[in-house]
Amino acid sequence: HFVEYLNYEVLDDFGWELTDDDLFEKAARADLDRVDYGEILVEPHESILEAAEKHGFAWPFACRGGACSNCAIALIDGEVPPPNSHVLPPELIDSGIRLSCITTPVTKDAQIVYNVKHLPGVNELLL
Numbered sequence: 734h735f736v737e738y739l740n741y742e743v744l745d746d747f748g749w750e751l752t753d754d755d756l757f758e759k760a761a762r763a764d765l766d767r768v769d770y771g772e773i774l775v776e777p778h779e780s781i782l783e784a785a786e787k788h789g790f791a792w793p794f795a796c797r798g799g800a801c802s803n804c805a806i807a808l809i810d811g812e813v814p815p816p817n818s819h820v821l822p823p824e825l826i827d828s829g830i831r832l833s834c835i836t837t838p839v840t841k842d843a844q845i846v847y848n849v850k851h852l853p854g855v856n857e858l859l860l
């Protein structure tokens with residue numbers, strides 16, 4: 734499964750929103766550093782966080798077990814099943830927030846924004 738990723742800090746820098754329809758088109762055109770934007774291969778047995786680390790990236794995490802939400806990502810496209818964890822309230826899950834340490838995509842392609850732990854609603858959950 735291929736996951737196209739984008740760093741939330743880039744949205745902040747450029748004034749983009751998670752809800753922008755053309756978010757990833759803009760990212761593709763912006764000549765961003767590989768750390769901030771690109772694509773990784775996620776094997777079925779690994780979490781998105783593990784795959785990112787295997788590709789040499791240091792995405793935020795703390796517990797690695799679905800208990801803290803430091804690793805939160807926002808799903809923009811594709812399917813990543815909701816985590817089997819009670820740390821995320823249903824309204825965040827409904828709005829596409831997932832935990833990269835315990836989830837893996839089920840669609841061939843997915844688009845996610847990582848580093849969303851400072852988003853309102855997510856930052857209140859941080860342990």
Ligand code: FES
Nearest residue numbers: 797799802804834
């Ligand atoms: Fe704590 Fe993922 S690192 S929930």
